[in-house]
Amino acid sequence: MGKRVGIIGAGVTPFKGTWREKTYYELAQMAAREAVKDAQIDIHDVDAAFYGIYNDIFERAAIPEHAIHGLLGMQNKFGIRITNGGATGAYTMSAAHAYLAAGRFKTALVLGVEKATDCFDFSSMSATPEVIKSIGWSADSFFEQGIGWSASDSYAEVVLGYMDEYPGDLKPEVTAQISSQLSQQVRSNPYAQRQFDQVTPEEVMNSRLVAYPFKELEICVYTEGAAAVIFAEEETAKAISRNSGKPVVWITGVGEANEHSFAGKNQKVMSRIMSDYYGSHRAYEMAGIKDPKEAIDIVELHDAFVHQLEISMAEFGLVPLGRADALIEEGLMTPGGQYVVNPCGGLIYCGHAVGASNIMSAWSARNELIKRKLKTALVHGTGSTVAQYTTCLILEHA
Amino acid sequence: MPMDKEKVIPSKYIPEVGSHIETINGKDYLITNDAMYTFYQRTKGEFSPFFLAIRDEKRLLGCKCSKCSLVRVPPFLTHCPDCNFAPTELIEVEQVGIMNTTPPITYFATSMFQDMAPYGRGRVIFRGADTAMSVNLYTTTGILVPGIIKKGTEVKLVFRDERIGEMTDVFCVPTAELSQEQINKKGLQESEIDWESPVEPECRMSQQRTRRDIGMPLRR
Numbered sequence: 001m002g003k004r005v006g007i008i009g010a011g012v013t014p015f016k017g018t019w020r021e022k023t024y025y026e027l028a029q030m031a032a033r034e035a036v037k038d039a040q041i042d043i044h045d046v047d048a049a050f051y052g053i054y055n056d057i058f059e060r061a062a063i064p065e066h067a068i069h070g071l072l073g074m075q076n077k078f079g080i081r082i083t084n085g086g087a088t089g090a091y092t093m094s095a096a097h098a099y100l101a102a103g104r105f106k107t108a109l110v111l112g113v114e115k116a117t118d119c120f121d122f123s124s125m126s127a128t129p130e131v132i133k134s135i136g137w138s139a140d141s142f143f144e145q146g147i148g149w150s151a152s153d154s155y156a157e158v159v160l161g162y163m164d165e166y167p168g169d170l171k172p173e174v175t176a177q178i179s180s181q182l183s184q185q186v187r188s189n190p191y192a193q194r195q196f197d198q199v200t201p202e203e204v205m206n207s208r209l210v211a212y213p214f215k216e217l218e219i220c221v222y223t224e225g226a227a228a229v230i231f232a233e234e235e236t237a238k239a240i241s242r243n244s245g246k247p248v249v250w251i252t253g254v255g256e257a258n259e260h261s262f263a264g265k266n267q268k269v270m271s272r273i274m275s276d277y278y279g280s281h282r283a284y285e286m287a288g289i290k291d292p293k294e295a296i297d298i299v300e301l302h303d304a305f306v307h308q309l310e311i312s313m314a315e316f317g318l319v320p321l322g323r324a325d326a327l328i329e330e331g332l333m334t335p336g337g338q339y340v341v342n343p344c345g346g347l348i349y350c351g352h353a354v355g356a357s358n359i360m361s362a363w364s365a366r367n368e369l370i371k372r373k374l375k376t377a378l379v380h381g382t383g384s385t386v387a388q389y390t391t392c393l394i395l396e397h398a
Numbered sequence: 399m400p401m402d403k404e405k406v407i408p409s410k411y412i413p414e415v416g417s418h419i420e421t422i423n424g425k426d427y428l429i430t431n432d433a434m435y436t437f438y439q440r441t442k443g444e445f446s447p448f449f450l451a452i453r454d455e456k457r458l459l460g461c462k463c464s465k466c467s468l469v470r471v472p473p474f475l476t477h478c479p480d481c482n483f484a485p486t487e488l489i490e491v492e493q494v495g496i497m498n499t500t501p502p503i504t505y506f507a508t509s510m511f512q513d514m515a516p517y518g519r520g521r522v523i524f525r526g527a528d529t530a531m532s533v534n535l536y537t538t539t540g541i542l543v544p545g546i547i548k549k550g551t552e553v554k555l556v557f558r559d560e561r562i563g564e565m566t567d568v569f570c571v572p573t574a575e576l577s578q579e580q581i582n583k584k585g586l587q588e589s590e591i592d593w594e595s596p597v598e599p600e601c602r603m604s605q606q607r608t609r610r611d612i613g614m615p616l617r618r
Contacts, residue, residue: 266480
């Protein structure tokens with residue numbers, strides 16, 4: 001086991017559908033400014049930078065982080081970019097944690113930024129078809145890109161695989177209720193893209209099919225924005241915390257897994273998200289958590305799709321596989337229930353600025369642990385085709 | 399791929415050079431039409447026999463591990479990582495298989511596939527194979543709707559009349575919609591199927607969506 005690592009500062013930009021008035025250079029700096037201000041340190045106190053940027057096409061540049069490094073005042077220091085599909089932000093935090101735990105640095109800036117909706121489809125004169133086309137380049141280029149692979153249809157494959165196995169679970173009225181609840185929770189997040197977009201379960205049920213079985217109000221929205229957290233090793237974290245007066249939220253567990261991307265015998269199990277299972281359970285083991293149902297108070301879960309949120313909660317061991325609807329039917333995640341799930345509104349309502357999303361989730365989990373005086377949170381990122389990638393982090397507030 | 403194949407990028411997707419101003423809170427912001435494009439002469443390398451067999455011979459190839467005998471279709475590797483990279487050999491598999499899982503249907507497609515929506519894409523385990531191949535899925539009954547093709551549904555591989563050595567050269571339809579002769583035929587082509595007289599299936603949502611002249615996978 002390496003050095004103990006904690007979060008000593010965090011900040012986000014407003015998440016918006018489009019930022020016409022900012023480039024990703026400025027968005028990155030905005031989040032970094034907020035994070036160092038929150039930690040009450042100077043940017044020059046930061047030893048290394050870890051950038052989470054998912055997609056070169058979004059930023060319209062290969063190695064889009066190169067300019068950001070100097071714009072943040074990090075010139076002549078360590079800088080690395082991580083890109084791991086939808087799980088980019090969580091994997092970026094995982095990488096930064098590893099470097100600090102190994103003693104390479106005392107402090108690190110973890111910054112995610114995405115400028116997604118400059119992509120524009122001139123045939124329909126709208127952004128979204130081109131945004132999802134650019135994500136379509138993430139598919140296997142020999143066998144799947146050309147036949148219409150998309151992020152939605154690839155996650156739908158897994159959800160339908162689960163529904164083949166557990167036909168009584170993921171009932172439409174339950175997924176609708178979860179989406180509606182998330183839309184209520186987002187009210188308290190002033191940085192969210194859809195802070196005032198409250199919907200009823202009936203509206204979710206009646207929204208149009210985007211990719212069967214997903215309806216429009218059960219899917220995350222594409223977002224522009226940035227999020228930053230500052231990590232420090234134990235002694236440095238304690239010193240900064242004494243100065244800022246803000247408690248350290250410790251990262252006590254990290255777990256990752258990437259599955260096969262093809263299906264069949266000895267390949268991806270299409271009825272499961274095994275990456276979520278392995279990622280969460282490895283994080284539990286590192287954190288010394290024996291019973292996650294007892295230990296986990298808050299979950300900031302990468303809800304690309306409501307159905308996937310339910311399956312992920314089951315893979316985390318927080319609800320039985322095949323009975324994920326208990327999250328609503330037994331009140332496990334309803335207000336006052338056993339788990340606080342996505343108090344920020346999740347990616348469906350706060351927004352999905354891909355490289356920044358999981359870092360925004362960590363920002364939210366850290367704030368909620370402190371505000372609610374709770375002990376343990378699980379932060380999750382999922383991504384790639386067929387929910388192939390996962391990283392989970394356990395945050396603890398003493 | 400999109401329907402218009404005369405250019406790698408169909409002209410309808412290409413904007414004119416230009417810019418415009420958007421005013422937000424009294425300030426002007428400049429936005430320019432732009433593209434980030436790269437052309438390729440894409441190498442198919444070790445996958446060449448697979449795509450050539452589809453294009454020229456209407457055969458479906460997989461690779462069989464010399465040690466564990468796992469048959470992967472498509473043959474996406476030459477050595478088996480499960481057996482410490484034991485070599486594999488190309489073999490032919492049958493052109494009838496079953497759905498590995500219930501396939502999704504895309505209604506809101508990316509800008510490249512809007513002409514094709516709604517469309518199904520799913521994974522089929524062909525007889526003689528152990529792994530599943532991604533294919534587009536069609537029905538002869540009109541538009542594909544949930545319930546027509548599910549986990550375990552038997553489907554037949556169908557070859558396009560015009561083939562270029564891509565995954566778009568093939569697709570699958572349920573064998574229940576074909577004659578025994580068509581099911582048995584190796585290298586069945588799209589023009590050998592009756593797309594003009596769809597028989598409406600008895601399943602949820604079918605009545606409001608089935609039309610006579612749609613669902614024909616003749617374009618791509």
